[in-house]
Amino acid sequence: MPSWQNGIYLVPGKQNKRVAAMTGDIYMAAGPRLLGELLSKEVPYYKYRFNHLPYEVTFGVTDFVGHFMEMAYVFYTQNDETAFFKANYGTATYLGPGAPIADRFLAVYMSRSWAAFVATGDPNNANVSSKVHWPRYSEGAQNMVWQTQGSFIEKDNFRAEQMKYIADNILV
Structure with a gap:
C-alpha cells in the first residue's frame, strides 16, 4: 500500500506524467488558449505563464508550479504573519519574511503590470x-x-495538436 501525504502518493506512479499532461491541458491550458484566440480579435487580451517555484513551497512528491501560486506575486502579498492569514491561506500564497530579493523584484514587476x-x-x-x-x-x-531568472516572451504553441483536439472536441 503506497504512503500518502496531503492526498497524493509520496512515490509517483508510472502514469503520473501522462495524467498530469492531460488534466493540465483540459483544465488549465486549453481554455485560456481558446479564449485568447477568440477574444483577442475583439478586446486587448494578454496571456501569461507563471514559471517560478516560490522559494518556500513544498508539496511532497515533487515541487511544482501550481495553479494560484502567482497570486503572492501579482498582489505582492508579503510578511503576513497574522493567525487569520496563516490559517486561511498558508505559505503558498504569500512571499513570507525570508523571500529572496529576486522574488520581491518579480512581485514588484508583476503587481505593477497588473495594476x-x-x-x-x-x-x-x-x-x-x-x-x-x-x-x-x-x-x-x-x-x-x-x-525570477528573467521574464521573457514565448510563442503559445506548446502541445498545439492536443490543445486543438481539446478545443474542438471538449470545450466547444
Missing part, C-alpha cells in the same frame, strides 16, 4: 526599469513567461 492593465488597459505601462514588452495575444499568440 497598469487595470488602470490603462495595457500592462506595459508598469513603470519598471528592466521590463519585457508584453504583447497583446492578437500580435502573434504569445505568452509572457514570469520567472
Whole structure:
C-alpha cells in the first residue's frame, strides 16, 4: 500500500506524467488558449505563464508550479504573519519574511503590470526599469513567461495538436 501525504502518493506512479499532461491541458491550458484566440480579435487580451517555484513551497512528491501560486506575486502579498492569514491561506500564497530579493523584484514587476492593465488597459505601462514588452495575444499568440531568472516572451504553441483536439472536441 503506497504512503500518502496531503492526498497524493509520496512515490509517483508510472502514469503520473501522462495524467498530469492531460488534466493540465483540459483544465488549465486549453481554455485560456481558446479564449485568447477568440477574444483577442475583439478586446486587448494578454496571456501569461507563471514559471517560478516560490522559494518556500513544498508539496511532497515533487515541487511544482501550481495553479494560484502567482497570486503572492501579482498582489505582492508579503510578511503576513497574522493567525487569520496563516490559517486561511498558508505559505503558498504569500512571499513570507525570508523571500529572496529576486522574488520581491518579480512581485514588484508583476503587481505593477497588473495594476497598469487595470488602470490603462495595457500592462506595459508598469513603470519598471528592466521590463519585457508584453504583447497583446492578437500580435502573434504569445505568452509572457514570469520567472525570477528573467521574464521573457514565448510563442503559445506548446502541445498545439492536443490543445486543438481539446478545443474542438471538449470545450466547444
